[in-house]
Amino acid sequence: MGHGYQAIKWYPFKRGYDGWIAAFVAVFIAVFLVGLYAFAPPGQFYSPVQALMRATGSCAFACLTIVLCIGPLARLHSVFLPILFNRRHLGVATFLIALTHAGLVLFWYHYGGVVSPALSLLTSNTAYDRLAGFPFETLGALALIWLFVMAATSHDFWNSNLGPGLWKALHMGVYGVYALIIGHVALGALQRETAPAFLAMVLSSLGLVSGLHLLTALVSRRAQQASADEIDWIDAGPALDIPENRARIIQPISGERIAVFRYAGKISAISNVCRHQGGPLGEGRVIDGCVTCPWHGFQYRPEDGQSPPPFTEKVATYRVRLDARRHVLIDPTPLPPGTATAPALIQEIPA
Amino acid sequence: MRAAEAILTAFGIYGAIGLIFAAFFVAWGASRLDEAAHGMPLQVRLILIPGAAALWPYLAWRQIRGEGPPVQ
Numbered sequence: 001m002g003h004g005y006q007a008i009k010w011y012p013f014k015r016g017y018d019g020w021i022a023a024f025v026a027v028f029i030a031v032f033l034v035g036l037y038a039f040a041p042p043g044q045f046y047s048p049v050q051a052l053m054r055a056t057g058s059c060a061f062a063c064l065t066i067v068l069c070i071g072p073l074a075r076l077h078s079v080f081l082p083i084l085f086n087r088r089h090l091g092v093a094t095f096l097i098a099l100t101h102a103g104l105v106l107f108w109y110h111y112g113g114v115v116s117p118a119l120s121l122l123t124s125n126t127a128y129d130r131l132a133g134f135p136f137e138t139l140g141a142l143a144l145i146w147l148f149v150m151a152a153t154s155h156d157f158w159n160s161n162l163g164p165g166l167w168k169a170l171h172m173g174v175y176g177v178y179a180l181i182i183g184h185v186a187l188g189a190l191q192r193e194t195a196p197a198f199l200a201m202v203l204s205s206l207g208l209v210s211g212l213h214l215l216t217a218l219v220s221r222r223a224q225q226a227s228a229d230e231i232d233w234i235d236a237g238p239a240l241d242i243p244e245n246r247a248r249i250i251q252p253i254s255g256e257r258i259a260v261f262r263y264a265g266k267i268s269a270i271s272n273v274c275r276h277q278g279g280p281l282g283e284g285r286v287i288d289g290c291v292t293c294p295w296h297g298f299q300y301r302p303e304d305g306q307s308p309p310p311f312t313e314k315v316a317t318y319r320v321r322l323d324a325r326r327h328v329l330i331d332p333t334p335l336p337p338g339t340a341t342a343p344a345l346i347q348e349i350p351a
Numbered sequence: 352m353r354a355a356e357a358i359l360t361a362f363g364i365y366g367a368i369g370l371i372f373a374a375f376f377v378a379w380g381a382s383r384l385d386e387a388a389h390g391m392p393l394q395v396r397l398i399l400i401p402g403a404a405a406l407w408p409y410l411a412w413r414q415i416r417g418e419g420p421p422v423q
Contacts (some may be wrong), residue, residue: 036385119352153406155395
């Protein structure tokens with residue numbers, strides 16, 4: 001946590017995750033190449049470089065789609081939490097695949113001329129004033145630059161030294177990247193490729209990303225409305241409905257979400273926002289007595305919101321109590337980060 | 352053509368300054384900014400080079416002002 005820096009903190013889960021990424025990329029590219037040659041329309045020929053160019057471009061697009069779907073999926077159901085963890089490696093992989101795609105494009109279409117490949121890319125087509133024949137390569141280049149910025153600042157050092165606000169703002173640019181790539185594909189590949197698989201891939205991606213984000217927003221709004229009838233204390237529902245060592249996330253009318261944890265016969269509430277990268281603590285678990293962020297494993301004691309020594313991170317805590325119906329009541333006013341507050345004891349529920 | 356050349360030249364200058372700055376930053380600047388960066392292994396310093404080269408104006412401004420990590 002706020003203690004020294006390592007290049008990559010490897011452990012078995014992370015190695016497995018990266019193994020799945022590598023396997024996905026290899027299988028995707030292999031299947032794409034086989035499909036491209038097997039189902040190429042009559043008269044359409046692809047050189048190996050052109051085929052690889054399309055395969056890497058499509059693979060980067062697929063990886064970016066997955067990156068964008070992971071967040072909403074994990075909010076909708078905890079079964080997706082394992083893929084949320086270590087998402088940044090998938091982001092870096094996306095950049096590297098997109099870089100390979102760009103390298104192949106520069107090599108095939110722009111290398112060996114009288115001007116440099118980069119200048120050739122910018123000047124070979126300048127029809128920015130019309131959609132038909134629009135220089136879609138520029139959109140791809142802009143997306144690649146931003147993917148680079150995100151990949152280059154994905155290390156913990158940058159999160160600590162840019163601060164969560166600036167870091168998050170930089171990385172929310174992933175939605176701009178997605179829009180640029182949709183434009184790049186729609187004005188480029190989709191204008192040339194007649195195979196319906198290309199259009200199907202783009203439409204599936206758009207439908208999946210927008211549909212999941214809309215669904216998550218709806219579910220979140222419903223949860224917000226459910227807590228809108230709060231007066232002072234928020235009713236967070238029956239204590240025993242919260243799974244052991246897990247949390248229920250509550251959205252107060254104003255302020256950050258609150259994660260209400262049940263553990264060892266007790267109930268405590270802390271801010272849902274991890275101090276590391278703003279990860280959703282309420283989607284994590286209590287491990288070794290500490291709330292553990294599902295993103296990068298930062299830990300906080302549920303009773304006081306402090307990271308165990310020697311770490312120094314702190315999150316806000318909230319007062320909790322149980323009512324006669326065995327419901328958890330939360331005072332929505334956050335206590336200063338690291339403030340100890342008594343957990344509600346489930347055994348002592350009033351009769 | 353001229354506009355494209357100007358953009359690429361500006362990009363090249365930005366990147367060249369960024370790389371020079373990044374070399375100094377990962378060698379000395381990072382630990383001035385963040386105590387936890389003292390004694391970072393070489394691999395971490397190498398990983399930080401692209402980010403330092405990309406964000407050098409912001410980091411240079413922070414170095415000049417002698418600021419530590421942002422309060423979180």
